[in-house]
């Protein structure tokens with residue numbers, strides 16, 4: 001193991017990790033928004049939009065991210081739309097993640113009892129207030145394990161971003177492999193992903209336990 | 219012309235589920251300050267009636283007029299109407315993620331836009347009345363069924379409703395907790411709050427009611443003062459229904475010492 005090599009290249013991995021985190025962050029924020037909108041549309045059975053949402057969710061969940069990125073990066077320009085690598089990466093992750101998070105949110109929403117909704121209505125809450133004060137807090141508690149799984153899955157999926165020429169963790173590691181330091185590169189790659197993803201995973205675990213203590217149900 | 223005595227007027231109300239009629243041209247007028255108890259066999263449409271009154275079920279025909287306002291209209295703003303019609307459910311339906319006080323303040327503060335301090339004062343008043351002010355920070359899961367139901371009643375009262383609807387609010391409670399909830403309702407009756415109460419507690423019905431209606435198959439079969447209804451029901455159907463709650467003349471069984479009666483106080 002060449003520790004000199006590792007210390008010399010660590011900043012490179014640090015930079016790449018920052019890019020991965022930034023792209024994952026925005027992708028997941030936008031995914032959540034898309035997912036929430038789709039889930040609420042399906043929850044309220046909004047005609048037409050509901051079918052559109054269902055179609056989108058199937059498409060997002062049943063095509064690989066790498067294919068979605070290919071379309072955005074190499075396909076869209078043929079239609080006259082040219083996006084840079086970062087935009088494609090965030091858009092691609094949002095497209096994929098929106099589908100997964102929509103399903104996670106939907107599971108939570110459908111777990112909120114009819115009686116809870118009627119109790120909310122009976123004190124005069126409007127649709128928006130009902131979502132905000134009654135439905136979403138309870139749905140979130142139920143959906144949290146699924147949301148956590150989806151978020152971590154999306155963070156791992158960022159490893160295909162190098163195909164749109166972004167110097168993320170995978171890209172940097174592949175570069176170093178060419179120099180022949182395969183053991184060191186692999187170690188740094190694994191360590192970098194752990195450093196990025198493990199805290200998120202632990203944070204979700206903590207949040208889930210806290211909500212469990214808050215004691216939903218019954 | 220609005221008769222100021224009448225708070226609620228229901229005329230020819232029709233409601234069916236999947237083509238099966240549940241309420242059959244039901245007609246009923248409730249006066250201000252009146253305590254109306256609704257009695258009838260399971261599935262006769264009591265809950266459906268209450269749920270139509272605050273828009274939880276869309277109706278198929280007829281008219282509901284509340285304080286001169288026609289509720290059976292496409293333009294009804296239910297969010298506004300429901301602020302004036304309190305409802306208490308069989309299964310409490312407190313919000314599990316809010317504590318007692320948050321459950322109570324949600325409506326007055328977020329829906330009615332009242333000042334928090336003012337809403338809090340009112341919550342304190344009612345919680346003291348039902349003996350639960352010291353539980354204001356508790357979460358629903360930390361309360362007994364009877365306590366939860368008393369909080370649910372306060373949650374509805376905190377909105378200052380003009381009429382309260384109670385749908386079998388003691389039906390899910392253990393017997394020893396029934397009384398504490400019924401006492402709260404009895405006190406509200408004494409103060410002249412207009413209420414429509416669905417219950418299977420016959421002794422309570424008799425004590426609290428100004429008027430009893432007996433519903434069977436979606437129509438009002440009897441409409442009379444409690445004494446008349448319990449002592450001298452006009453219809454066979456009501457008499458048969460009331461007999462379910464009577465043990466007079468029931469044989470004690472093989473080991474019995476001859477016929478014995480166990481009268482139930484009504």
Ligand SMILES: Nc1ncnc2c1ncn2[C@@H]1O[C@H](COP(=O)(O)OP(=O)(O)O)[C@@H](O)[C@H]1O
Nearest residue numbers: 235236240258259260261262263264265266267
């Ligand atoms: N949402 C619903 N869908 C279909 N049928 C219903 C629904 N709600 C009530 N019903 C039917 O309407 C009838 C009256 O119900 P309900 O008003 O709950 O009776 P009660 O409260 O008097 O026991 C019952 O036969 C019941 O099965």
Ligand SMILES: [Mg+2]
Nearest residue numbers: 264265266386
């Ligand atoms: Mg019922």
